[in-house]
Amino acid sequence: MRIRTGRHVVEISRPEKTLFPGLTKGDLAEYYRTVAGRMLPHLRGRPLMLERCPDGVQGECFMQKDVPGHFPGWVHRAELPKESGTVTHVVCDDTATLVYLAGQACITPHRWLSRADRPDRPDRLVIDLDPPGAPGGDYDFTVVRETALLLRELLNELRLPSMVMTTGSRGLHVLVPLDRRAPFDDVRAFARDLADVLAARDPDRLTTEPRKAARRGRLYLDVQRNAYAQTAVVPYAVRARPGAPVATPLSWDEVGDPGLTADRWTLTTVGGRLGDDPWSEGGAAPRGRSLGPARRRLDALRART
Numbered sequence: 336m337r338i339r340t341g342r343h344v345v346e347i348s349r350p351e352k353t354l355f356p357g358l359t360k361g362d363l364a365e366y367y368r369t370v371a372g373r374m375l376p377h378l379r380g381r382p383l384m385l386e387r388c389p390d391g392v393q394g395e396c397f398m399q400k401d402v403p404g405h406f407p408g409w410v411h412r413a414e415l416p417k418e419s420g421t422v423t424h425v426v427c428d429d430t431a432t433l434v435y436l437a438g439q440a441c442i443t444p445h446r447w448l449s450r451a452d453r454p455d456r457p458d459r460l461v462i463d464l465d466p467p468g469a470p471g472g473d474y475d476f477t478v479v480r481e482t483a484l485l486l487r488e489l490l491n492e493l494r495l496p497s498m499v500m501t502t503g504s505r506g507l508h509v510l511v512p513l514d515r516r517a518p519f520d521d522v523r524a525f526a527r528d529l530a531d532v533l534a535a536r537d538p539d540r541l542t543t544e545p546r547k548a549a550r551r552g553r554l555y556l557d558v559q560r561n562a563y564a565q566t567a568v569v570p571y572a573v574r575a576r577p578g579a580p581v582a583t584p585l586s587w588d589e590v591g592d593p594g595l596t597a598d599r600w601t602l603t604t605v606g607g608r609l610g611d612d613p614w615s616e617g618g619a620a621p622r623g624r625s626l627g628p629a630r631r632r633l634d635a636l637r638a639r640t
Contacts (some may be wrong), residue, residue: 341430347360360437364437368434371433377570380428380451381446381449381450382454383445385400386444386445398445407435409432417564427444443575444572445566445569446566448460448567449519457515463567464483464486464507465557466478466479467554476595483590484587485533485537487509497509499584499590501583502568503573512624514624516625516627521626523558523562526558528634530558531637534556541554543556570582578601580600580601581602584614
């Protein structure tokens with residue numbers, strides 16, 4: 336199977352290989368070719384971690400950071416420091432790379448919250464709303480939806496714009512666009528204090544306790560992704576889970592829908608949402624904001640509680 340995109344022709348080996356029941360590697364490659372226009376703005380310039388499932392989601396999957404030696408030269412790379420040396424990450428700047436990754440059985444690309452040119456200066460803050468209960472078990476999504484709306488209200492008090500998306504897994508991600516001035520340590524400290532204030536407003540349902548045994552059936556406000564080299568799922572990425580669910584951007588009005596779930600849209604159903612961008616109300620996405628004024632407002636809130 337060959338897919339031509341831009342200046343490149345991408346060869347997809349074994350396109351008939353089953354990755355999900357009823358869906359093949361060729362289906363995944365075609366999906367990513369189709370959705371590239373929506374995904375690339377969230378990918379360009381960012382180091383990636385690749386979730387690969389060579390034998391499909393019913394086989395063994397693994398996370399890969401280093402670019403394999405056989406990747407073609409036209410795939411962009413970024414060599415970035417780690418504690419014991421460096422890691423060379425894939426950077427997906429074009430449709431051909433996204434399709435090529437699908438051909439390598441990369442089901443889910445996970446992105447850094449910063450760009451490779453300033454890796455310690457994030458342009459996204461992410462809070463993961465992790466519902467109670469064991470993975471794979473039943474849970475009430477109502478608390479996830481209601482928490483997202485409460486978090487939006489708090490961010491509005493701080494005069495910060497926010498966006499929301501399904502994860503395709505269990506919960507929702509609430510994101511705040513940043514101006515890349517604050518380092519990760521400052522962003523993570525802000526996110527932690529933000530979560531503490533929100534949890535204090537509804538302590539019976541919300542917690543910032545990382546230990547599962549201490550959560551006692553409450554939703555976990557997870558801020559751990561706000562750190563150097565940590566990643567979050569890319570909008571419109573397929574998840575390596577039964578049914579091929581897709582991480583899907585939402586409008587805030589959609590969060591009020593009682594029928595909303597984290598895996599509501601899949602590879603085969605999300606296409607109808609590609610015409611309009613729910614994150615570009617009025618035709619433009621929210622611009623990145625400085626945390627300085629919001630930090631002062633948040634400190635004032637904390638002082639009153």
